[in-house]
Amino acid sequence: MNTSPFASPENQELLVNRYQLKKLIGKGGMGEVFLAHDVLLGGTPVAIKFLSQTFANPKIQESFNREALLSAALSQKSIHIVRAYDYGMSKSGKAFYVMEYLSGKRLKDLIPVPLSMFFTLARQICLGLQCAHKGISIDGKIHPLVHRDIKPANIIVIPDPILGQLVKILDFGIAKFLNSSNVIHTKGFHGTLPYCSPEQLEGDEVDSRSDIYSLGVMMFEMLTGQKPWQLETQYFGAWYKAHKFEQPKSIPEVNPYIQVPQQLNDLIMTCLEKDLVNRPQNIAEILQTLSKIEQSAHQNQIASVENKSTPHGSLSSELPITITQTCRELVWPENKPIQEIVFPQLINTKKGSMAALWLMLPQQEIINRAHTILHNQFIFITSPHPMLLWVTVLYGRQVVPKWLPCYLDMQNSQNLQLVSTLTNYTSYPLILFTLETPHTCANVLSSSIAPIQQKKLKNWVKQSQQLPSSALSQVSKKMLKHQYKQIQSQMLQYLESQPQIVA
Structure with missing residues (x-):
């Protein structure tokens, strides 16, 4: 059964008299994403995400509008957060927001990545998170934002002439909205099980350190292509036990052939601490540590190349x-x-x-x-x-x-x-x-x-x-x-x- 707000988007009337939906380009647990043209801007391509729930209650709509406003304001502060332009409700009560349309790849389709690319991408992800965690000022009040669903599928990597690869984080603010008491009337949660912090699984109030836990899982996966826990099932109970009680595997345990600085493995393991007081307390700590590790790794690589007589593999040579x-x-x-x-x-x-x-x-x-x-x-x-x-x-x-x-x-x-x-x-x-x-x-x-x-x-x-x-x-x-x-x-x-x- 098609649950989309539009069965055939290319044949429908303009959304809020402005956006012409063209085709479905993405679908997940939180909703569906359509490619659309903004007719008021000469047909500029945009991406429109419809949330999966229908919100007819005026108070819920007001809550969504507030979160969307915060998300849109935040996206103007960092190039590492996907820019949000507009938001609203469809005639059927589907909440939506309008984002810049990006032609790139999801991080989940790139991993595992080489160490040099890891540093480039991880640094930019951290900068985006840091900006959100610091919050934005509206009416003289600071509103910090926690993502609550950091995972490779929510990271887009696009080619960039200056940075090489430019990172954009998706769905800021919306995850918080879906966790709000106005929307969730049970003890359930919104997130992705392999990346959820222990406190998130408990349904407790979360802060930036929950994102840091999810970041630790994602960084581990970026390097190894696997999660820090290898579970036989994907049910809630199995992941609850893993996040609450089981120690994550180290990178060498999962893949002994990957050469990763010990300090980087230690940093990721610290991000994955069960007790949030034992994790890095803010993204600034992680950025500082990553910078030191990257500099040290670069120096070690140069020394290794200079001293190495037989390389790990072979480079080109001349044929007779x-x-x-x-x-x-x-x-x-x-x-x-x-x-x-x-x-x-x-x-x-x-x-x-x-x-x-x-x-x-x-x-x-x-x-x-x-x-x-x-x-x-x-x-x-x-x-x-x-x-x-x-x-x-x-x-x-x-x-x-x-x-x-x-x-x-x-x-x-x-x-x-x-x-x-x-x-x-x-x-x-x-x-x-x-x-x-x-x-x-x-x-x-x-x-x-x-x-x-x-x-x-x-x-x-x-x-x-x-x-x-x-x-x-x-x-x-x-x-x-x-x-x-x-x-x-x-x-x-x-x-x-x-x-x-x-x-």
């Missing part, structure tokens, strides 16, 4: 001229589709077979990436089926990374030969073919394989040959896909720490 010439003479296989794909395949050289990656891209993109570098990583799992993830990334400071994952069934004889061949060379070529006809080789790049990786590849080939046959290759592939985002984060952290990368 004879191999490059061989690659340039290759033609796109007839059995492969003409589209943007990547696949591994052996090539024949004067020194024997060599593993290579074949990639098809538009010619202009090949030109744009001519001076990027390559970096790789290999991950292997034996159970329930031996499967290898071979990840290569084209990286440059001025371009979006191009990720090239390849999943190899290690009980396939051709894949075994391919991986075995990788161990015979210190690098492998990436052969770029044009999407446009005649689909010729336009460039050849290469990525070196670190000695420690070569050793691992040899061991993995031997293991795969000794394991019994299995029909669960898709299960293993799904498991590797789950690890893929974490691998991306680790590789970006490494690449961004390399001062010699200027591409």
